[in-house]
Amino acid sequence: MRFNVPLFPLLFQYRLQIALSTKTYFQPDEFWQALEPAHRLVYGYGYLTWEWKEGLRSIAHPMVFSAVYWVSELLGLGNAGVLYGPKVLQALFAAIADYSVYKFAAKYYGDEVARLTLMCSVTSAFNYFVSIRTFSNSLEMTLLICALNYWPLEKTAGQVSILNYSIALVLGAVACVLRPTNALIWSYLGAGLVLRLRSFNIVAIAGAVGTIILSLNALLDMWYYQQLTFPLYNFLKFNIVESLSSFYGVNRQLYYIVEALPQLLTVYLPFFFHGIYLSRCSTLAQASIFVVFVYSLISHKEVRFIFPLLPIFHVFAALSLYRLRILGRPHLKWTFLTLLLLVNLPLALYASTTHQRGVVDVTSYIRTTPSIESVGFLMPCHSTPWMSHMRRPDIIAWFLTCEPPRGLPRSELATYRDEADQFYDDPELFLRMHFPPLRGNETEATMFRYNWPSHLIVFGALEEFLVSYTGDKYAECQRFFNSHFHEDRRRRGDVVVFCKQSN
Structure with missing residues (x-):
């Protein structure tokens, strides 16, 4: 591969440095759907x-x-293992993705395109920011690009290695277990392969591998839930039959084209479009278009849903850079590299070290402050990590919930307001209804949903109201910078900690 130094160790060192220096929050699933259930399972x-x-x-x-936590316990690493172990593992996954997309591009497009693809991958601001986070989408990305290295695309479709094909199927099936929507790209690739080869063996092997992986996963879930449970069926029922995914937001039809792709690709965006046009007859380009098209039909959209396709997008961008000879012409080269330096580097560093860091810093404060007896978060739900970062089984902790409207008739779905919504609709009314009077008889607390904790945590946007409502019963005792701006007005400002004052 014409590298004078071992490539993978360098990539791992690079991703590990990013993972360990990342101090910010992106979306709840990184903690609440990965680390929190893993932490609860072990601890x-x-x-x-x-x-x-x-x-x-x-x-x-x-x-x-959970495996990381178990190893951490075995080695006696304590909080350091719990906090940093997942980061190390996710950095490993990210480095594997970098290395795999390089290998894939070299196999199908040659060494020069492979080097350009690797450049796109390691200088991508979004990759920098998200690949080292513990989303299922991040591991899904790694599994997808690893599988594609073994999958028989057009150039190799006539000489299918059963071993390589089986490896690709195993990796693809595991990716589908992690995120059922990964089946979109594999169904397209699989259908294309069957149509080209017209081989019963291809279908039989896919069926066997899929059955084995799904059966093993069913046994794992049955062990966890202590009963026969099919998360895939429940997932599809919730998102498609009940259509409740829209409760978490509805986006315009062209969201992935006009918002998600620019976020994913930044300065590489025009080269991606040119590259996918050049490759428009390839199965991979058509599969990518198919996946984005299907996702566009779903009401609830998020940029990370198509994040697993980013390595493929980088291949198309690299192909364009190669065809246009951008780095082979001194004037274009330095213009492009300057643009890359001025756009991607500041974005990556700001998003990873500054924007939304207060919601992570406050969990460190809770973990290291023994005087905290109880803590309440008057914030939109899941605004901070939880016990996987706070590590305080000795305290009472609560937050405002946001569970979806399951079981309601469709006529009531449009007007449904979760607990966090109710609070922000009228904070004063909510506190009067669900908390005992601050100046009343404390024995009345059992009548209410919540008790006043020793520490209250809010965003700066709510600070003035809370000071007015609580008077001298609470006083600010700590403050953490969170963001300079935020699209959600409820999350604007610093993260402010209020301590209950003794009488």
């Missing part, structure tokens, strides 16, 4: 969201991090 405490109570999630992905 016996933590919070399980409604998806786990309803059996919508497979334990397969959290089990990866």
Whole structure:
């Protein structure tokens, strides 16, 4: 591969440095659907969201991090192992993805395109920010690009290695277990392969591998839930039959084209479009278009849903850079590299070290402050990591919930307001209804949903109201910078900790 130094160790060192220096928050699933259930499984405490109570999630992905926690306990690493172990493992997965996309591009497009693909991968701001986070989408990305190295695409379709094909199927099936929607790309690739080869063996092997992987996963989930549970069925029922995924947001039809792709690719965006046009007759390009098209039909959209396709997008961008000879022309080369330096580097560093860091810093404060007896988060639900970072089984902790409207008639879905919504609709009314009077008889607390904790945590946007409402009963005792701006007005400002004052 014409590298004078071992490539993979360098990539791992690079991703590990990013993982260990990342101090910010992106989306709840990184913690609440991966680390939190893993932590609860190993240590016996933590919070399980409604998806786990309803059996919508497979334990397969959290089990990866449970293994890290078990090893941490075996080695006696304590909090350091719990906090940094998952980061090390996810950095390993990210480095494997970098190395695999390099190998894939070299196999199908040659060494020069492979080097350009690797450049795209390691300088991608979004990759920098997300690949080292413990999302199932991040591991899904790694599994997808690893599998494609073994999958028989056009150039090798006439000489299918059963071993390589089987390896690709295993990796693809595991990816589908992690995220059922990964089946979109594999169904397209599989259908294309069957049409080209018209081989019964291809279908039979796929059926056998799929049955084995799904059966093993069913046994794993049955062990975890202590009953026969099919998260895939529950997932499809919730998202398609009940259409409740829209409760978490509805996006415009062209979201992935006009918002998600620019976020994923930044300065590589025009080269991606040119590259996918050049490759428009290839199965991989058509599969990518198919997946984005199908995702666009779903009401609830998120950029990380198509994040697993990013290595493929980088291949197309690299192909364009190669054809246009961008780095072979001195004037274009330095213009491009300057643009890359001025756009991607600041974005990557700011998102990883500054934007939304207060919600992570406050969990460290809780973990290291013994005087905290109880803590309440008057924030939108899942605004911070939980016990996988706080590590405080000795305290009472609560937050405002946001469970979806399961079981309601369709006529009531549009007006449904979860607990966090109710609070922000009228904070004063909510506190009067669900908390005992601050200046009343404390014995009345049992009548209310919540008790006043020793520490209250809010965003700066709510600070003025809380000071007015609590008067001299609470006073600010700590503050953490969180963000300079935020699209959600409820999350604007610093993270402010208020301490209950003794009488």
